[in-house]
Amino acid sequence: MAEKSGADILVDTLVEQGVEVIFGYPGGAVLPIYDAIFEHPKIRHILVRHEQAATHAAEGYARATGKPGVVLVTSGPGATNAVTGITDAFMDSIPMVVITGQVPTPLIGSDAFQEADTVGITRHCCKHNYLVKDPAKLGAVMHEAFFIATHGRPGPVVVDIPKDVQVAKGSPSAAPVSSHKSYRPKTSANTAEVDAALDLIAKADAPIFYTGGGIINSGPEASASLRRIAELTGAPVTSTLMGLGAFPATSPQWMGMLGMHGTYEANMAMNRADLVICLGARFDDRVTGRLDAFSPDSTKIHVDIDRSSINKTVAVDLPIVADVGDFLDALCARWEERKLEGRDLSEWWARIKGWRATECLAYPEHDKLIMPQRAIENLFKATRDHNPIITTEVGQHQMWAAQHFHFDDPNKWLTSGGLGTMGYGLPAAIGAQIAFPDALVIDIAGEASIQMNIQELATATQYRLPVKIFILNNEYMGMVRQWQELTYESRYSSSYSDALPDFVKLGEAYGWTGIRIDKPEELDSGIETMINTDGPVIVDCRVAKLANCFPMIPSGAAHTEMLLQADEVSGKMDDEAKALV
Amino acid sequence: MHIKETDPERHVLTVTVDNEAGILARIAGMFTARGYNIESLTVADVTEDHAISRITIVTNGPPHVIEQIIAQLDRLVPVHKVADLTDIGPHVQRELALVKVAGVGEHRIEALRLAEVYRASVVDATTESFIFELTGAPDKIQSFIDLMRQVGLVEVGRTGVVAIVRGKEAS
Numbered sequence: 001m002a003e004k005s006g007a008d009i010l011v012d013t014l015v016e017q018g019v020e021v022i023f024g025y026p027g028g029a030v031l032p033i034y035d036a037i038f039e040h041p042k043i044r045h046i047l048v049r050h051e052q053a054a055t056h057a058a059e060g061y062a063r064a065t066g067k068p069g070v071v072l073v074t075s076g077p078g079a080t081n082a083v084t085g086i087t088d089a090f091m092d093s094i095p096m097v098v099i100t101g102q103v104p105t106p107l108i109g110s111d112a113f114q115e116a117d118t119v120g121i122t123r124h125c126c127k128h129n130y131l132v133k134d135p136a137k138l139g140a141v142m143h144e145a146f147f148i149a150t151h152g153r154p155g156p157v158v159v160d161i162p163k164d165v166q167v168a169k170g171s172p173s174a175a176p177v178s179s180h181k182s183y184r185p186k187t188s189a190n191t192a193e194v195d196a197a198l199d200l201i202a203k204a205d206a207p208i209f210y211t212g213g214g215i216i217n218s219g220p221e222a223s224a225s226l227r228r229i230a231e232l233t234g235a236p237v238t239s240t241l242m243g244l245g246a247f248p249a250t251s252p253q254w255m256g257m258l259g260m261h262g263t264y265e266a267n268m269a270m271n272r273a274d275l276v277i278c279l280g281a282r283f284d285d286r287v288t289g290r291l292d293a294f295s296p297d298s299t300k301i302h303v304d305i306d307r308s309s310i311n312k313t314v315a316v317d318l319p320i321v322a323d324v325g326d327f328l329d330a331l332c333a334r335w336e337e338r339k340l341e342g343r344d345l346s347e348w349w350a351r352i353k354g355w356r357a358t359e360c361l362a363y364p365e366h367d368k369l370i371m372p373q374r375a376i377e378n379l380f381k382a383t384r385d386h387n388p389i390i391t392t393e394v395g396q397h398q399m400w401a402a403q404h405f406h407f408d409d410p411n412k413w414l415t416s417g418g419l420g421t422m423g424y425g426l427p428a429a430i431g432a433q434i435a436f437p438d439a440l441v442i443d444i445a446g447e448a449s450i451q452m453n454i455q456e457l458a459t460a461t462q463y464r465l466p467v468k469i470f471i472l473n474n475e476y477m478g479m480v481r482q483w484q485e486l487t488y489e490s491r492y493s494s495s496y497s498d499a500l501p502d503f504v505k506l507g508e509a510y511g512w513t514g515i516r517i518d519k520p521e522e523l524d525s526g527i528e529t530m531i532n533t534d535g536p537v538i539v540d541c542r543v544a545k546l547a548n549c550f551p552m553i554p555s556g557a558a559h560t561e562m563l564l565q566a567d568e569v570s571g572k573m574d575d576e577a578k579a580l581v
Numbered sequence: 582m583h584i585k586e587t588d589p590e591r592h593v594l595t596v597t598v599d600n601e602a603g604i605l606a607r608i609a610g611m612f613t614a615r616g617y618n619i620e621s622l623t624v625a626d627v628t629e630d631h632a633i634s635r636i637t638i639v640t641n642g643p644p645h646v647i648e649q650i651i652a653q654l655d656r657l658v659p660v661h662k663v664a665d666l667t668d669i670g671p672h673v674q675r676e677l678a679l680v681k682v683a684g685v686g687e688h689r690i691e692a693l694r695l696a697e698v699y700r701a702s703v704v705d706a707t708t709e710s711f712i713f714e715l716t717g718a719p720d721k722i723q724s725f726i727d728l729m730r731q732v733g734l735v736e737v738g739r740t741g742v743v744a745i746v747r748g749k750e751a752s
Contacts, residue, residue, distance in 0.1 A: 308652035
């Protein structure tokens with residue numbers, strides 16, 4: 001076979017992997033690769049305005065499509081700027097392949113211009129990484145990288161390629177792989193495990209499904225199987241932030257999100273359940289609250305593809321290492337084979353009805369000010385028929401969106417859960433819009449978060465992406481301010497968003513349509529205008545400045561100690577609680 | 582408030598890995614990143630083609646932490662296998678130490694006598710010093726070093742533990 005340059009081999013493997021889009025930013029150490037993709041017939045390159053945004057855009061693309069996102073950045077600052085997004089993808093199990101340029105091999109270790117130890121820096125924030133020193137090995141490494149990123153628990157894989165390796169020639173002999181010599185994750189549950197789970201489910205009086213992002217990662221079939229088993233058992237379903245959309249919010253069995261800003265009924269049901277069936281979730285601290293008070297009397301089943309997620313923070317009774325989709329499929333099949341009957345859960349549902357009567361998501365209305373919850377609720381009502389893709393930044397607006405925007409399908413809710421990265425939402429929306437050019441894609445943002453990757457307004461303009469940004473502008477880093485009210489007697493240390501730009505004019509400067517919504521009576525018409533305007537729109541929605549996000553489990557508290565409204569806030573906490581994140 | 586500590590257990594783990602650049606940093610870094618302890622770590626390639634290395638790690642922690650350490654090691658891509666020898670059962674642990682002792686007269690004679698008791702061999706000698714080579718379980722090495730402190734210990738080099746399960750089966 002004729003020899004090819006490393007850059008050409010790389011691009012060939014991308015085509016073989018079915019890659020259609022790369023998000024990236026050029027620089028000295030990746031020029032040979034950029035030349036190889038110049039006017040490429042199959043691979044489209046999306047030029048972002050900052051490498052962090054390339055990684056979040058790739059995450060948004062991956063989360064919306066289920067396909068791995070691909071990033072291409074240069075050495076040194078290109079790679080270090082990408083680190084936040086790589087870490088974000090690692091925490092949220094997003095499949096991603098990040099190609100970084102590196103200084104030529106003879107210069108490695110010499111503190112050369114734009115040199116950074118990329119494999120060293122990214123070693124513990126990605127699933128795996130490589131430094132490729134031989135163009136002949138590049139093809140095999142790339143195929144392996146895609147295999148690792150998409151198999152087992154998905155995650156980001158970094159491939160660092162020195163410039164001389166991109167230029168040098170080698171024999172392109174690799175093909176996509178379907179197995180790996182040492183990485184062989186267990187993906188199926190055996191029948192004994194499935195039956196053991198069914199035995200527990202069949203005799204539970206107060207069961208609850210606690211589902212997570214693993215269901216979404218497993219694919220739409222997993223969501224379908226979850227709906228099926230929920231129907232068969234009649235049990236309530238709650239979800240983590242990452243799992244929203246796996247189970248339809250319109251189902252009467254839907255309990256809402258659980259955890260710190262979850263619903264009262266979901267958290268009370270977790271606390272009182274006699275069986276918790278955890279599917280593709282990981283007992284994160286935002287979910288469990290105080291560990292020694294977490295669901296104290298329940299038997300726990302935990303299904304996860306990553307063995308290290310099991311018994312990490314909460315000890316479980318039936319651990320099952322498996323792909324949650326495979327497991328649910330087998331669970332439904334065995335339920336029918338064994339002709340099991342759904343148990344009478346009417347007593348359990350009566351208790352749940354009692355908790356629901358709290359109406360924990362209710363909020364005080366105001367006739368002169370737009371309540372942020374109201375803004376989300378109306379945005380949801382106005383857009384639900386469009387089946388929108390929603391991205392968020394991080395903070396109060398994110399939690400309000402999780403509470404008041406409702407999803408019936410997977411892959412429609414893209415948010416930074418594990419790492420909590422402000423600045424995620426706009427580039428993620430760009431990535432999702434690239435994948436679905438005709439979809440309504442809305443970044444629900446805060447005025448502080450949106451400024452963390454505001455330069456991406458230009459990316460949307462360049463590629464004519466009709467992304468919408470809906471800013472809940474309360475002139476505060478709202479979640480920081482809320483915690484300062486709860487914990488530090490309202491000493492607002494550096495949480496006021498001073499010197500804010502005029503977002504309408506800022507949007508216009510980038511070629512966007514800008515809309516300001518000031519008063520409650522303008523809310524619905526403003527949202528309508530946003531939906532009906534072609535091209536990108538930035539909405540500056542001025543909301544009540546001091547509204548806080550409730551219900552809330554304060555750090556270090558139990559599920560049963562939820563604060564339902566602001567008047568329950570004391571303003572002081574002991575050191576034990578202060579020390580928790 | 583004060584930071585609480587929990588009672589640790591000592592475990593000997595063997596980790597079979599691809600012999601590739603950065604593997605040691607990956608393993609050692611995982612321990613520091615997640616706050617686990619390393620008492621000792623040894624590594625060398627063990628196959629004919631030098632492609633596979635065996636790492637022996639002595640660590641400590643409460644049982645649920647040990648379980649996590651094993652699971653975290655196991656999910657690293659270049660890791661083929663993790664075995665907890667402490668959990669598996671009877672196994673042999675050995676360590677090699679080089680111990681330099683300097684002195685004259687009674688101390689010098691006592692050092693040589695103790696070395697004989699411990700079956701340490703003399704691998705270097707001057708009129709004022711010895712280097713002893715000693716192989717054994719870690720506690721034997723430790724007690725020999727403790728004795729040498731009293732008769733002129735100068736410096737010690739230890740390899741850290743290697744271990745293997747007893748009987749005909751592989752771990």
